Amino acid sequence: MTINATGVYYRQLNEQIRAAFNNGADEVVVENVCGHRYLGTSLRSGRIVINGVPGNDLGAFMDGAEIIVRGNAQDGVGNTMNAGKIVIHGHAGDILGYAQRGGKIFVQDSVGYRAGIHMKAYHDHFPVVVVGGTAQDYLGEYMAGGILAVLNLNSGDQLAAGDYIGTGMHGGVIYLRGTVEAYQLGQEVGLECLEESDWQSLGSILGEYCTEFDRDPAQFCQGDFVKLTPRSTRPYGRLYVY
Amino acid sequence: MNTPSCGGPPGKSMNRRDRGKDIGGCAISGIMAENGELFSGELVMRSIANMRERANGLGGGYAAYGIYPQHKDHYALHVMYESGQDQQTTEQIIQQNCLIHEAEPIPTHPLHVIKQRPLLHRYFVTVKPEQLERYYDLSEDDIMANIVMTINTDVSGGFVFSSGKNMGIFKGVGYPEDIGQFFRVDEYDAYIWIAHGRYPTNTTGWWGGAHPFGLLEWSVVHNGEISSYGINRRYLANFGYYCTLQTDTEVIAYIFDLLLRKHDLPLEVACMAMAPPFWAEIERMAPEQRELARTIRTVYGGALLNGPFSVVVGHSTGMIGFNDRIKLRPMVAARHEDRLYIASEEAAITEICPKPDVTWHAQGGVPIVGKLKNGAEDSAVAQVAG
Numbered sequence: 132m133t134i135n136a137t138g139v140y141y142r143q144l145n146e147q148i149r150a151a152f153n154n155g156a157d158e159v160v161v162e163n164v165c166g167h168r169y170l171g172t173s174l175r176s177g178r179i180v181i182n183g184v185p186g187n188d189l190g191a192f193m194d195g196a197e198i199i200v201r202g203n204a205q206d207g208v209g210n211t212m213n214a215g216k217i218v219i220h221g222h223a224g225d226i227l228g229y230a231q232r233g234g235k236i237f238v239q240d241s242v243g244y245r246a247g248i249h250m251k252a253y254h255d256h257f258p259v260v261v262v263g264g265t266a267q268d269y270l271g272e273y274m275a276g277g278i279l280a281v282l283n284l285n286s287g288d289q290l291a292a293g294d295y296i297g298t299g300m301h302g303g304v305i306y307l308r309g310t311v312e313a314y315q316l317g318q319e320v321g322l323e324c325l326e327e328s329d330w331q332s333l334g335s336i337l338g339e340y341c342t343e344f345d346r347d348p349a350q351f352c353q354g355d356f357v358k359l360t361p362r363s364t365r366p367y368g369r370l371y372v373y
Numbered sequence: 374m375n376t377p378s379c380g381g382p383p384g385k386s387m388n389r390r391d392r393g394k395d396i397g398g399c400a401i402s403g404i405m406a407e408n409g410e411l412f413s414g415e416l417v418m419r420s421i422a423n424m425r426e427r428a429n430g431l432g433g434g435y436a437a438y439g440i441y442p443q444h445k446d447h448y449a450l451h452v453m454y455e456s457g458q459d460q461q462t463t464e465q466i467i468q469q470n471c472l473i474h475e476a477e478p479i480p481t482h483p484l485h486v487i488k489q490r491p492l493l494h495r496y497f498v499t500v501k502p503e504q505l506e507r508y509y510d511l512s513e514d515d516i517m518a519n520i521v522m523t524i525n526t527d528v529s530g531g532f533v534f535s536s537g538k539n540m541g542i543f544k545g546v547g548y549p550e551d552i553g554q555f556f557r558v559d560e561y562d563a564y565i566w567i568a569h570g571r572y573p574t575n576t577t578g579w580w581g582g583a584h585p586f587g588l589l590e591w592s593v594v595h596n597g598e599i600s601s602y603g604i605n606r607r608y609l610a611n612f613g614y615y616c617t618l619q620t621d622t623e624v625i626a627y628i629f630d631l632l633l634r635k636h637d638l639p640l641e642v643a644c645m646a647m648a649p650p651f652w653a654e655i656e657r658m659a660p661e662q663r664e665l666a667r668t669i670r671t672v673y674g675g676a677l678l679n680g681p682f683s684v685v686v687g688h689s690t691g692m693i694g695f696n697d698r699i700k701l702r703p704m705v706a707a708r709h710e711d712r713l714y715i716a717s718e719e720a721a722i723t724e725i726c727p728k729p730d731v732t733w734h735a736q737g738g739v740p741i742v743g744k745l746k747n748g749a750e751d752s753a754v755a756q757v758a759g
Contacts, residue, residue, distance in 0.1 A: 141426075165423065165720045165723055165724050166423050166424065166718055166719075166720025166721065166724065168426060183720075183723070184719050184720045184723050186426075186718065186720060187718070203719055203732065205703075205718050205719055205720065206703055206718075222732075222734075224703060224705065224719065224734060225700070225703060225734070241734075243700075243734040244699075244700045244734075244737070267700070267734065267736065268699065268700070268736075268737065269699070293736075294654075295699075314653070314657065
């Protein structure tokens, strides 16, 4: 089923998408999307293909559906997403995966500031974000759980991420492809090499990422990555204790 | 938006709508043709309208450069009045100081959603020769800035909201697309357009408080708040700039005027003064760059803007977009052929330019700069004359 978003306000567009799934559609293709917000909010199933630039908070609270964006995305992709998958064939803006609690977000190109801010994991809920290009500052800020990987595939000798990586991080793990300078790290993170178990979990995620974007997983090797983890699960536990 | 809660300038009450604190984000958009090509305001209206969710109907506005080629050597004063009495008082001040080459109401189009509008007039003026002689130690720009400051501080119901040459600001209380229709913005052609949709969070929505803010050739649209407003305001008072508009954004316009026009700093250095690198970053710089950054931070501490913001600034030869240092407000930029686009959201650019040559996300504290190509200003004037 195809919906034309031209001239349709975002609320009506979301209603049309929801109605299509309620009427039994498995997939909805939305054409001419341009800034329509909150697409796919809280959806449990189905697949949305978006042609254009979706607005802020794409897939917010999403709970199992799949969104494919053939274009760039804006800020707040997967805000508080619970389950499902978002694949962006382009770049994305700031706070990608904000408070993401589960599911996967795959981005072909680069992302803005604060990707993975306050991602969190609990029992079998385990969020994953993979960025194909680079990430700007404050990657994984206040991160509490899950996996956040930046592959730096397109930028030549540029570093994978900006400054203040993992500021306030207290859970989860960040994998960066390439080098990272000590000054780029927030005070709360430590830098390590990958262990075999890291490579196993990252490897299967990279396999899925490569399938989405038609890339060769053989281009990745364990030695190209570094791992960032929090030094403490409670970095500010004594901040206000005098 | 961030100002003392005392209610602002005495008497400046043009349809202030008092509201509690709302959570929201403003929208900003700017388009510049670096080759000086003139284009209708219809384009920027569509761009800002795309971000309607970021505004709440309490402010919208535009600044346009290149719109008055027939008056290109005259200051175009756009003034709003609460009453005929305010108009008389203000016109006396203008007449005492200026030669008025033309005066008329600002053309508007009646629109039901635009309510309680003030009287809107424009005057094309130059400073009187005797005033230039009397204030021989000041430039014509300085004298004009003083006249604007005098009206805005002394006349309770009169407010000069635009004072540059061959440019004009159009703004008021309403959604930006409605304000654009009201001021017939699509009937003007300019080489730079900047636009704003307001969602006031800390102060009231009133006609003068809508963006852009302007002084002389500078105009500013702003999303966010300037937490350093108090420091900036006191710093600017040392140089004769008085903040009267109940909103933090005006300090940005005055700082640009101070650093670029009066202190003649290069644009990049002025932006560095307003959003300087952190000390740790300065320590990692090459020696010469480090010395510059240290000096700027030391000398221009009072011009440092703190808090979350993204702004677009227009002036006669260019457009600048820049963010606070840790990028707490959104900004996307794109280039397509000779045009530079800056907006709060990417869709506001693709709405009017579906396939830009390049699109990128701004970096905190790093200005995005558009400049008129050499001679492009003359060609912009010639396009109209021809």
